[in-house]
Amino acid sequence: MVAITLPDGSVRQFDGPVTGLDVAADIGPGLAKAALAVRIDGEMKDLATTIDHDANLAIVTAKDPDALDLLRHDCAHVLAEAVQELYPGTQVTIGPTIENGFYYDFA
Numbered sequence: 001m002v003a004i005t006l007p008d009g010s011v012r013q014f015d016g017p018v019t020g021l022d023v024a025a026d027i028g029p030g031l032a033k034a035a036l037a038v039r040i041d042g043e044m045k046d047l048a049t050t051i052d053h054d055a056n057l058a059i060v061t062a063k064d065p066d067a068l069d070l071l072r073h074d075c076a077h078v079l080a081e082a083v084q085e086l087y088p089g090t091q092v093t094i095g096p097t098i099e100n101g102f103y104y105d106f107a
Helices: 020-027 029-034 067-086
Strands: 002-005 011-014 037-040 043-045 055-060 092-094
Touching: 011 020, 020 029, 020 037, 020 055, 067 092
Parallel strands: 002 055
Antiparallel strands: 002 011, 037 043, 037 055
């Protein structure tokens, strides 16, 4: 059994490994639809990450303070993929999020 402890202190038991999306759906379909990512024991992970041990879990939605940073991070990766497709041979170097957005350096 896998015990998932939610931020409100409640515990949900599952018969075996689950994903963050499984937990969100177990709580409710609206939350599953709104979920962007999860924090497993404080570490941000995608919704498809398998949880096979007892863990603390928080579901990240657009209302979460980390949601904008998560979106910026994803946008940076989309930018990098687009540049590489448009300009084959472009070398991706670094692409962090910053206070007011994100950027990528290319070589």
